[in-house]
Amino acid sequence: MKYTFRILRFDPLKDESPYFQDFSYETEETRTTLEALMDIRNEQDCTLAFRYSCREAICGSCGIVINGKFELACRTMIDSLKSSVIIIEPLPNLEIQKDLVVDMEPFLETVRKIQPYIFPEGEVLEKGYRIEDEEMERIFQYINCILCGCCYSACPVASRNESYLGPAALAKLCRFVQDPRDRRNFSEWSKVNTEGGVWGCDTVFKCNEVCPKDVRPADGIEALRRKLVLEKIKRIFRFKR
């Protein structure tokens, strides 16, 4: 099978603006997009830059846009694309460092902002916690997140509002708030009770659509919203009493 890979190239130190470059690629085997990119780099242009590591959809390195779709390059078989022209672009809304490599810092910064770690009570327990599986199951969906950045990159709110935390960070906060071991202060985490936080989401669910790990970050945002409202109501009643 013969393919044309139309790859977005850009070296900010050299090029005025990004441009597409075509590479022809032929293979008889079932190849992933990542394997094809590596072949093209090795055989046609060693300067082509892109990130990768595990090649099994668990490390989160290789999020890109393939024929307009957010995907992990490593798990996307090229024959599944049903097209002889394959357009490859870097994740949008993040600055291009070189070719398909983008600056993930703004995305990772949103995650750091929510204090993405457990606030346990006391010291390490000598015999561990007692937590039923059902309690942990609430967070299972969110611990599948590999921080590939696809949701943040695809989010229309994050793209126009730099102060918006975005889907991955909020889903991660939900993961901790719902963890039975977590004792973070309500006054601390309720800082997301803003337009830059949970109320910024305009519920178009782009994040759910593009997430390669089925995390459904918007579920987390909605769960946080419900929790915030509920806590507020609780507080009002406590106050009245």
Add this chain to the structure above:
Amino acid sequence: MLSQDILVVGGGLAGLAAALACDPQLKVAVISKVHPLRSHSVAAQGGINAALGNNPDGRDDTWEGHAFDTIKGSDYLADQDVAELMCQKAVPAIYELEYFGVPFSRFPGGVIAQRPFGGAGFPRTCYAADRTGLVILHTLYEQSLRRQVKFYNEWLVTKLVVKDGKCLGVVVYDLQKGEIMPVMARAVIFATGGYGRVYLRTTNAYINHGSGIGIAYRAGVPLKDMEFVQFHPTSLYPSNILITEGARGEGGYLVNNKGRRFMEDYAASAMELAPRDIVARAIQTEIDRGNGFENQYVHLDLRHLGEKKIKKRLPGIREISINFAGLDPVDTPLPIQPAQHYSMGGIDVDIHCASRIEGFYAAGECACVSTHGANRLGGNSLLETVVFGKIAGEEAAHWVKGSSGPKDEEKQLLDAALEVKKKIEERQKREAGEKVHRLLNRLKLVMSDQVGMFRNKKDLAQALEKIAELREDYKRVSISGKCLRFSQELVNIIEFESMLDLAEVITSGALNREETRGSHYRLDFKERNDNDWLKHTLIALKDGKPQISYKDVNITKYEPKARQY
């Protein structure tokens, strides 16, 4: 010049555990060639061993039992004091991980769930479904953020700088800037992982070139027991992505093309849950005898576990099978074949993770503290990373606090960086030369064909010749383009030098060791020979050549016996 008290190289589990264990008063930084969450630890699936005794079938488990299984599994090449230390520290290590936020799967009653794994007397492998590496790596990364550990990501270490037996720092290639520069450090901890990509078929990530081990070797640190290369029994055909031992722990069957559970012929009592070396050889033997499918693989059948159990306990495996083989294990047996998975050998360090170079430590897969001997048990590698990562961090911090500060080291470091730069410039000037990826492909073929699961003198000797040829060709490798920003080609060129060293050391160790032990199987010496070979191989670089010596195994109370499963 950037200067640190302690520099941890590698952002996987061992590196993060080390960084977290360093005294927070010290200036500590982690250097990683990828963002830490992209480290290969993230791909670990099945679990982490500790004798918690939570499984109803494991009530009588003890850390001593765990140590015994580890030592027996190692074919008695593990240093027994080291295995004992690891297994003793396993239980508090798990509770610490839980306290840090690791979402382990639970049993009714709320305790951490444990499943059976190969070579273990009791079910003692703690897990988070089949994504145990993912959740532990993310958790330790979260703890590093809490502790505000400094990270330098996408920096590849190219050289360890040593003067008079003392470590001074490293030279790095900063991928983002495209620059080579020195970093001074009073102590350096390598947690750089394994070298799976030296082999054609491997479960390892693309980034696992093993250059950290090679760099330590170039700096004069001996490598220990490198001939012991673990082949995992079950990698998905043809991508060689890992299918966890947990799949067999949960009850999966290995079946040949006659529909037989062939493990009966190889380990009648442990069956599918014999140690990895035994199961991997059994599978390859079946394939070689024509009992496989397409002469490439056998079946791992999970169908009888039922949809509910597969979805709950092995969701990651199901996802991988669907994504990469187009098969759902609920309905179809999985095609699996053995593939390189892990390195038992590594940088020679003692029980404190200290090397013979002052201020230089190593932990995790890149190191050989000597707890896995000739064959590692499943579930012990994650354990090793957290236990020995922590020890390395504590010991390095202790050493730094007791030593004098750096003196006049800048020049040495600058010179080292200049030397690296010069070599790169020479390669850039070359009009046309060898391409590094072609050499890499050739090396992989040599290692897979002649230094694989079944070895013999003739193949090993030939492999050494071919590695020497590759070394000659490597001298002619060129770099395309002037821009060194995000140059994966340069990364590969730098790392390939290490890969050549590792290939040579693995092969030399294997050629010399005229016996069969654990993962090292010699067709011309099929028996274990404790009289002559119950000893560690040490290979050091001397005048540009590998020099082999041997060292006794530490035996505490477990007398070497024949392994039976």
